Amino acid sequence: MFVWFGAASPMAAQSLTLEVRVGSEPITPLPATLTQDPQRVVLGERLFNDRRLSRDNTHDCSSCHDIRTNGASANRHDVTLNGQLLPLNTPTVFNAGLNFRLNWEGNYRSLEEGAEQILRNPAIMGSSADEVVKKLRADPEMVKQFRDAYGREPDVVALLDAIATYERSLVTPGSRFDRWLAGDSSAITPEELAGYQLFKSLGCISCHQGANVGGNLFQRHDIFHPLGSTEPQLLRVPSLRNVATTAPYFHDGSAPTLPEAVKAMGIAQLDRELTDQQITAIVAFLQTLTGAYRDKIVGPATATSRAGGTIP
Structure with missing residues (x-):
């Protein structure tokens, strides 16, 4: 049970800092890296950016998942091969290997399964693993x-494994909040720490916890009030890692900014009208969750009209 006492004062929050260390918080740091075969990572990265994945050789995974920015796009909805809007917002591929299910609907249990189904999806790649292998x-x-990485010519298993291996390497450690969890009291400000305490006391932590700050359970998105489009009603809870960079928000991309998303979540999931001060505090905390990929801080994407999309 979570009891809400309102936003903690910066001084009160700062006094808690020395008591908090890894293992005593519901959020845990991201691993510095997930050990993967380097040759397979390199091959998977090449495939991730290879337009031969699509039926007409025009789109690849990076068409919607921009690794140079936030691992997704800035579009509310990306578009299909035929130029139609995809029904759901594109999730980021960063840290996807830490999710217990993939996609908003959680309908893929592994990165390999997700890659295979996305290749086959007529709206996204319109191809198949067999066709790509040819x-x-x-x-x-x-x-x-492929021979160097797998000891054999391209085949379906190696193709899917290489893509998944690369995607598992897309972790973004080193956020300021992770540094705070590791004992660096100066990594976040008193105001940001107050936002974290509020995040916990309101009950946000009940769905957003663990290394990925989410991604490990299903939840309805309209517990008390509607939140965006009604379908699908049951969603895999998204990770909040790098959330400050991944606007627009929600499964339908209906919240253009992070403060608007926090306000909407308070109403829909907590039955609370959060004050401006509370929203500001929570947003300040969420901004500490931005990590780095290949030593570059994850940043927001710019709107595009590219088609495609992969899985997490």
Whole structure:
């Protein structure tokens, strides 16, 4: 049970800092990296950006998942191969390997399964793993890279494993909040710490916890009041890692900014009209969850009209 006492004062929050260390909080730091075979990571990265994944050789995973920015896009809805809007907002691929299910609906249990189904999806890649393998076997350089990484020519299992291996490498450690969890009391401000205490006392932590600050359970998105489009009603709770960079928000992209998303969540999921001060405090905390990929801080994407999309 979570009891709400209102926002903690900065001085009160600061006094708690020395008591908090890894293991005593419901949020845990991201691992610095997930150990993966480096040759397979390199191959998977090449495949992630290879337009031969799509039926007409025009789109790849990065068409919607921009690794240079937030691992997704800035669009409310990306578009299909035929130019139609996808029904759901594109989630970020960063830290996807830490989710217990993939996609908003949680309908894929592994990155390999997700990659296979996305290749087959007529709205996204419109191809198949078998079709992609045929294309790759006609490329001597790609055949060599598969032999180096897997000891054999391209096949379906190796194709899906390489893509999934690369995606598992897309962790974004080093956030200021993780540094605070590790004992660096100066990593976050008293105001940000007050926002974290409020985040816990309101009960947000009941769905958003663990290393990925979410991504590990299902929840309805309209417990007390409607939140965006009605379908699908049951969603995999999204990770809040890098959330300050992944606007727009929710499964339908209906919240354009983080303060608007926090306000809407308070009403829909907590039956509370949060004050401006409370919203500001929670947003301040959420901004401490931004990590780095390849030593570059994750940043927001810019709106595009690109099609495609993968899985997490």
